[in-house]
Amino acid sequence: MTTPTGRPRSEQARQAVLDAVDDLLVEVGYAAMTMKNIAERAGVGRPTVYRWWSGKAEILIEACTEDAIRELATEPQGQPREDLDGYLVRLGHFLTVEPPGLAYRALIGEAQHDAKVAELVRKADLLAPPTITVLDRVRPQSPRMPADGVAVAQLVGPLLTHVLTTGAPMADEDLRRHAEILLEGWR
Amino acid sequence: MTTPTGRPRSEQARQAVLDAVDDLLVEVGYAAMTMKNIAERAGVGRPTVYRWWSGKAEILIEACTEDAIRELATEPQGQPREDLDGYLVRLGHFLTVEPPGLAYRALIGEAQHDAKVAELVRKADLLAPPTITVLDRVRPQSPRMPADGVAVAQLVGPLLTHVLTTGAPMADEDLRRHAEILLEGWR
Amino acid sequence: MTTPTGRPRSEQARQAVLDAVDDLLVEVGYAAMTMKNIAERAGVGRPTVYRWWSGKAEILIEACTEDAIRELATEPQGQPREDLDGYLVRLGHFLTVEPPGLAYRALIGEAQHDAKVAELVRKADLLAPPTITVLDRVRPQSPRMPADGVAVAQLVGPLLTHVLTTGAPMADEDLRRHAEILLEGWR
Amino acid sequence: MTTPTGRPRSEQARQAVLDAVDDLLVEVGYAAMTMKNIAERAGVGRPTVYRWWSGKAEILIEACTEDAIRELATEPQGQPREDLDGYLVRLGHFLTVEPPGLAYRALIGEAQHDAKVAELVRKADLLAPPTITVLDRVRPQSPRMPADGVAVAQLVGPLLTHVLTTGAPMADEDLRRHAEILLEGWR
DNA sequence: TAATAATCGAGACGGTACGTCTTGTCTTCGT
DNA sequence: ACGAAGACAAGACGTACCGTCTCGATTATTA
Structure with missing residues (x-):
């Protein structure tokens, strides 16, 4: 068993991204939704998004x-x-x-x-x-x-x-x- | 009534584009197919493609x-x-x-x-x-x-x-x- | 001998980049000068800058x-x-x-x-x-x-x-x- | 007069950082040397490096x-x-x-x-x-x-x-x- | 012998530049 | 007028590093 070290994942950041995806889907639609504006809308760094999801589809499926x-x-x-x-x-x-x-x-x-x-x-x-x-x-x-x-x-x-x-x-x-x-x- | 003047549309170019789309769909798939590589594959200028179709979907639907x-x-x-x-x-x-x-x-x-x-x-x-x-x-x-x-x-x-x-x-x-x-x- | 084909290089874009570098050097200094803000300041696409120069040093040497x-x-x-x-x-x-x-x-x-x-x-x-x-x-x-x-x-x-x-x-x-x-x- | 309390600075960590800088300068050069890889090479946390030096230049000057x-x-x-x-x-x-x-x-x-x-x-x-x-x-x-x-x-x-x-x-x-x-x- | 407190390694955070890519338009020359 | 070639402005891509933060664990000193 390995105790996880380092700063733990921010649940707040995770939720902000999921919420941003929800909002953007409604506001601009799937095609116009980019990893860039998801990150900006969530008030989150772009690498943070890429750290946990590989693309907008993966975020969306978790969100919905x-x-x-x-x-x-x-x-x-x-x-x-x-x-x-x-x-x-x-x-x-x-x-x-x-x-x-x-x-x-x-x-x-x-x-x-x-x-x-x-x-x-x-x-x-x-x-x-x-x-x-x-x-x-x-x-x-x-x-x-x-x-x-x-x-x-x-x-x-x-x-x-x-x-x-x-x-x-x-x-x-x-x-x-x-x-x-x-x-x-x-x- | 206007008789079109100048060089007429090249049927050869049209067919080359449709063939290129067919080939690329099989070779690289829809996602990796871009207007750029369609034009290159067809040996045709990019503006020529845009002149007649608005996007790869339109070409594809005509092709298939x-x-x-x-x-x-x-x-x-x-x-x-x-x-x-x-x-x-x-x-x-x-x-x-x-x-x-x-x-x-x-x-x-x-x-x-x-x-x-x-x-x-x-x-x-x-x-x-x-x-x-x-x-x-x-x-x-x-x-x-x-x-x-x-x-x-x-x-x-x-x-x-x-x-x-x-x-x-x-x-x-x-x-x-x-x-x-x-x-x-x-x- | 090969006649160059395609759209020729824009002298206007070239000059805009060189001017932008001159300005930015004075305004923000070398360290804070990035390819990104050079392009923005010049009102030029980033790839256009990279097409002709490999980095800010190369632009600067041409500019001065x-x-x-x-x-x-x-x-x-x-x-x-x-x-x-x-x-x-x-x-x-x-x-x-x-x-x-x-x-x-x-x-x-x-x-x-x-x-x-x-x-x-x-x-x-x-x-x-x-x-x-x-x-x-x-x-x-x-x-x-x-x-x-x-x-x-x-x-x-x-x-x-x-x-x-x-x-x-x-x-x-x-x-x-x-x-x-x-x-x-x-x- | 205040006697400092708490864990004292680790001399071992300091030396590891200085050594890492020496090595990296030779191996990858100054430009490719980053605070990140200095810390990794030294086997030291990044904040530990920032705690004692403000940048690679400062470390280097101390090291040489x-x-x-x-x-x-x-x-x-x-x-x-x-x-x-x-x-x-x-x-x-x-x-x-x-x-x-x-x-x-x-x-x-x-x-x-x-x-x-x-x-x-x-x-x-x-x-x-x-x-x-x-x-x-x-x-x-x-x-x-x-x-x-x-x-x-x-x-x-x-x-x-x-x-x-x-x-x-x-x-x-x-x-x-x-x-x-x-x-x-x-x- | 505890409690305290600053350190440690690890690693996620928000931010931003990187250099590349594709988009759709434009400009030029040749047909 | 249309063709190809290819430069153009724009902007997203996914990666790297920045400097900061938050952890749990460690190590001295002080009480």
Whole structure:
């Protein structure tokens, strides 16, 4: 066992960087966010940022992971269709309006250009936990629902794809139709 | 009416740029591809590139659009499930191995950071035409299949999402399961 | 023969950089002068500075060489002693007050740390030409005056050394004494 | 009167720093010597270095002052010319080959950029003591030799200037000529 | 024999210059 | 008028060192 020596990491600096990234994402967007202005906004030296994160993607994923899970929690509804439906509407809003959702999209985007970010996104697998929570509610009425991996993809894939390729959420009506068909297929 | 005077645009230069982009995408990837090295690789002045395209995304979309549609065409199979299934396998390969597929993913990625690219991607809507072709084949046996927009999303969304978030295609077995459930839901 | 192609070097940018260095040397001194603030002061991109000069020493030597020769020119005096004496006083002032003289000292200083600068300083040999001009005037009365290299060193060496090690010029009285002794030794 | 309490200064740390500076000067040169690598080389914390010295120049002057005086001591020769001559050859070697001599040149160089270092160099006045020792030997035969300040400058100035501006010592032949002329002037 | 206090090595901190890179524009000459 | 070549201003990149700070641990002196 080695006792760490030297000055300990400043939790204040860490939090300032995470907050700065949150703010900048909203204010200027992912593309215009640079390691330089993150450091300046956080009131932190640039090397301090590089000491703990290798790029803006890594900071962003740390900044938004917890938020995402919390924000996607939904109350159980009476009916399976309402459960799925409500969740999809919630998710559509998350991905097109809320900062952590926009951050997640930016990260998926970056992942297509950078293998390191791809690995981070793959590991974070942000949507799986809240989606599985919802799926578990409808599982009793859906005996043919496939394994989690496939079921999650079936539920959120169409919506996520639509958002990523058009920038807009699917119409509520279409989401309802989608949920209905899936439930039918899983029955 | 103005008859253009002076030296006309060089078709040779245009083609050299498109070829350079194709090559560079494979050799160095989207991120490392710059307007500078595109121009150098094409043996063309940088201003010539900027004169006709506004950025690498625009060049790329011009370079790969036609290819995509052609490469995703599939032969009709005997059974609906085999039609969908074969197409999905083909699409998985396209998105993870073939250059136009990788280019499309890169463009979707860039679209998350750049509204102008998002617009290009939205307009190109690369996957819809070949997907609709396939859907039309199974439509007779799928009376409850929703409108094209939703149906396309339901079919390819789970796969595309999986590729974009993990970098790998879905397992063939999972694709089969997915097609089966959808057909059930559409029946 | 190769005709140079592309946009030619901007003489305006070159002059702006040389002027900026002159100004900054006076305003903030050699140590605080950086490639960054030279570029900013000149209203020029940093790469433009690096394209033509490798460091501030190289810019400075280009900026002050011509000035130096011109500023050290002295009128012939009636007497040999007055010729040497007047020149030494002039040189003391040059080295302790005038910008090109301060620049030259800074360059000699830098030369002790950087072999490349040392080479530049060696080649410029700023003091030799004006000093030889003066020596030529007293040569008729100084038959034993040694070769230029040694004579220049004997005349200006004591003063330059004094300035470099104390920052101040030698007292006029001491300069007079020095010139007198040298003339005696050369007679 | 206050007797200092607390842990006393570590003489071991002080010596380690001085040794590290000596080594680094030879190994990497003055320019590449940083407070950081001095501390690392000495196996000492950076604040410990800053606690006792304000910069590398200050350390260097402490590290080499004593050496210089000792190393420049020369045996009395029979003849005045041989006394001066031998000393000048010795000094040329000192300034171009021996570490303390190189350190002294580096300090004179730094002094042109930094007033604080200039003050240190001015106070150390490294060459005066050994030079005066030699001058005293020839004073009996040199009734017109001026005051120490001027005489020292006259003797070593030409050589030091030559070394500082060219990096090389003067030719032995030229040194001999120089000494001869000075003695003539002082007679 | 404690308590006190200044030192020590280690290393993170905010700051800033470094020299390189790419961006998109411009200028020049040749086609 | 368009082509290539390449210089231009701008500014982010990631690294290095600066001098300061905050640690826990050590080492004398003082009480």
